[in-house]
Structure formats: C-alpha cells, structure tokens
Amino acid sequence: MIVAGEASGDAQAARLVAAMAAADSSLRFYGVAGEQMKAAGVEALACTSELSIMGLGEVLSGLRRVLGTWRKLKKELVGDGKPDLLVLVDFPDFNLRLARVAARNQVPVFYYVSPQVWAWRKRRIKSIARRVDRMVVLFPFEVDLYAEVGLDAHYVGHPLAETVKADRDRKQTRERYGLSTDKRLVALLPGSRVKEVEELLPVMLEAARCLSDKAEFVVARAPGLPVELLESLLAQSGLDVPVVEGDTYNLVAAADAVALSSGTATVECAVLGCPMVVMYRVTRFTYAIVKRLIKVPWIAMPNILLDREAVPELVQGQVTAEALAARLAPLLEEGQLRSDMKRDLASVSDMLVKPGAAGRAAALAVEMIA
Numbered sequence: 001m002i003v004a005g006e007a008s009g010d011a012q013a014a015r016l017v018a019a020m021a022a023a024d025s026s027l028r029f030y031g032v033a034g035e036q037m038k039a040a041g042v043e044a045l046a047c048t049s050e051l052s053i054m055g056l057g058e059v060l061s062g063l064r065r066v067l068g069t070w071r072k073l074k075k076e077l078v079g080d081g082k083p084d085l086l087v088l089v090d091f092p093d094f095n096l097r098l099a100r101v102a103a104r105n106q107v108p109v110f111y112y113v114s115p116q117v118w119a120w121r122k123r124r125i126k127s128i129a130r131r132v133d134r135m136v137v138l139f140p141f142e143v144d145l146y147a148e149v150g151l152d153a154h155y156v157g158h159p160l161a162e163t164v165k166a167d168r169d170r171k172q173t174r175e176r177y178g179l180s181t182d183k184r185l186v187a188l189l190p191g192s193r194v195k196e197v198e199e200l201l202p203v204m205l206e207a208a209r210c211l212s213d214k215a216e217f218v219v220a221r222a223p224g225l226p227v228e229l230l231e232s233l234l235a236q237s238g239l240d241v242p243v244v245e246g247d248t249y250n251l252v253a254a255a256d257a258v259a260l261s262s263g264t265a266t267v268e269c270a271v272l273g274c275p276m277v278v279m280y281r282v283t284r285f286t287y288a289i290v291k292r293l294i295k296v297p298w299i300a301m302p303n304i305l306l307d308r309e310a311v312p313e314l315v316q317g318q319v320t321a322e323a324l325a326a327r328l329a330p331l332l333e334e335g336q337l338r339s340d341m342k343r344d345l346a347s348v349s350d351m352l353v354k355p356g357a358a359g360r361a362a363a364l365a366v367e368m369i370a
Contacts, residue, residue: 001076001083002042003032003098005051005091007192007223008264009113010034012159012358013089016112017042019362024369031087032069035223045072049224051094066094077101084369088132089113096124099131110365111135114142114153118296125149134368136361139305140351156361157354160264164271166253173254177218177242184215184256184332187274188241189248191261192222197229199281199319204259205237206321207328214332215256221245257331259324262299266311270302270348275331275341277312281319302348310344 004013014036017029021041029041034048046069076082078101086102088095092115099109114137117125128135129151137143138158146153166173174181186208190201201219208217221230221243230243244251252258252272260269262280269276278300282290296304303309312327314320330337 001031001073001085002029002037002087002089003073003091003095004034004037004048004089005032005094006048007034008160009089009091010036010048010223012113013037013042013087014040015159015163015358016087016089016361016365019358020366022359023362023366027366027369030083032073045069045076051091070094070098073098074101077107078105082107084108085110085365087112087365090115092116092124096128096131099128103131108133108368110368112361112365113138114146118142118145125151134364136364138352154361154364156364157357158267158352159357159361161267161271161349161352162355162357164249164268166250166272168250170254173247173250177244177251179218179242179254180216185254186211186215186217186328186332187248187251187255187258187260188217188219189222189252189258189260189265189269190219191263191265192225194226194229195282196261197225197233200261200279201230201233202237203279203319203321203324205233205239205241207259207324208239208241209237210321210325211328211332214329217241218251218255219243220248220251222248257328259328262313266300266302267348267352270345271353273342273345273349275311275338275345276300277314277324277327277331279314279319279324281316287316302345305348305351306344310348311341 002013004010017040021027030043030045032046032048033042033044038044050065050069086107087110090113102109109132111132114135126149129149135146135151135153137153137155140155143153143155171181188204190197190204219241234241252269252274255274258269258274258276260276262278266278280299298304300311300313302311314323
C-alpha cells in the first residue's frame, strides 16, 4: 500500500513505484494515488486530490472526505489481506496516524520523504521512530536527527531534483505558447491547492499589472487544480495571461524569474536555476498556530539549505502586490542581485542532484518485503 496526499508527493511516489516494479515485477501497488501514480500502475482506493488540503479551516470543511479515506485505508491494514509493506510519502499529519495503525498490526512502514521535523514539532521524532521502520530523507542533514533516536534513516539524493529538466530551449517554449522571445518573462506558480491559489494568484496577477511594461507573465497550472478556478481569478483580474498545464519545467526554464508558493516548487526552480520570489499566506488562525511551532527562520528550501536568505520571501502580511512587484523588478535586470542568486541556486542544485535516487530508495523498500 502506498499513500501520497498531494501533487508533489504523487510525482515522487510515481517514480518510486516505477523503480520498485523494475526491481520486483511481482509487486502490486494500491492506495491513495494521483494521476502520475495511477499511470505508474497504482490501483487507487482514493485519489490524492481528496486529501489535498491547506489550513485548519479547509481541514474542517473536508473532514468527511478525509475520514472516509482514513477508514478505508485502516480497514485494509487490519484485515486478513493486509499489505506486505506500507509506503508513506510525506503528508505527515495523515500518514503518521496511518503508520501507527500499521505498527500495531505488524505491517512494516517505509516512509519516503521525511516529515519536516527540523522545521517544526521536533518532539515528533521519538513517536515517528516508534511507528516507522525505515525513513528516506530528502536532505543530508536530516539523517543525524533520526540517528539520535535510533531510526534507520537514509539520504539517497533528492528523488525529484534529478528529474527536473527542460526538454526544449527557451525560444521554442515561448513560441509554443505565443510569448515574446525578446521580452522578459515571469512564470507564476500559485500552488497546487485550491485555498493556496485563491490566496496567492490574485496578488500575483496584480503584481503582473504593476510590471506589465517590464515583462510578460504566464501562469503554470498544477496537476489536478480546477481550470475553472484559474479562469475565474483571471477574469476577475481583467488581465490576459495565458495558462499552461503539464509543462512547468520548460516554462520555468524559459522564464527570467518566478513568483511561487512555498513548497517543493522552490527546489524545482532552484534546480532549473531560475531566480524566484517565494510566497506563503494562510488564514490568520492557521498562521497564529504555525508561527508558534516553526523552528527555522525561513520558509524556502534554498534559504534553509544555504542557511541565509538567498531568495526573497514574502510571508503572511508581507504578501502584497506592491511587495511582490518590488522584489521581482530587480530580477528582471542583468545585475549583481540576479547573478548572485543564480550562483546560489546552482549551489543548491549541486547539493541535491544525485542521479539514481529513486532506484536507491526502491532498493531500500523492496528489501523490507518478506
């Protein structure tokens, strides 16, 4: 059984499934799957989009859907036909509870993509060690955290980072979508969750209006995000901004700068070497709680890895169109700020790209199956 609760997890899980199947063709996979996992051969008991939530308010509104999925998975773990291995991909608030059920029923647990215990709720490490048999981490500094509590943890390289690449040049991508080949281009990546996009895309579009004389703008639509939502927000803005689906890496590689929500996309843009401004905004209630729990000074992974603010961040009240435009503008000019940021992003890419990460993780997972 394999469970991924959001779009980024779906992508990473799909690569893991493909590598595990290549290592052992007798394996059958089922669980909570997105489109990429389904394409890799995972039988979906529930869809990843059913668990894709953001903020406490959205959790409450989707509680029935989440509980329904939870009961279905729990039944699979306690029955006679329980799986030989439970693979959990990130999504800790849901998956760690599932890991507890598995541990009580003698189902070994392989956790792929460690919860960010180094960022917040560090006290969870001991309880994680009681529920998880083997952990694969995305960043090398995480191994020592788990070693302290005796959990078998492995760094195999970032499985997503090595797959992030463009397969056409900037000119070809721009021509494909009717974009200028000689004007600055900014890609807008508002996220993969509905609430996240509702919070951030209007601000991004207003910033685009402020910078319309300096650059063109294009929106990248995340897999599974309702196209109607983007159409509605674009209509409200009154701007004619194209929306591109399923080609984000080429789009970012063709752009001169990116405005994006915090999360996995910051790693992807770093690997592609595109200067960025990172944004994070949730409800006031959710932020009041999160602010007390967060233990790191930054939200963007490039900044966390480099231990300094290499890319600008706009958090909560700082998320305004004026602030975003002010931070994007200098990135559209060839100067020291832009060149320094590109150098820093190259350093991040060097840390994370270790070819063969999914295969090494798959070997660790298959090894656990009796």
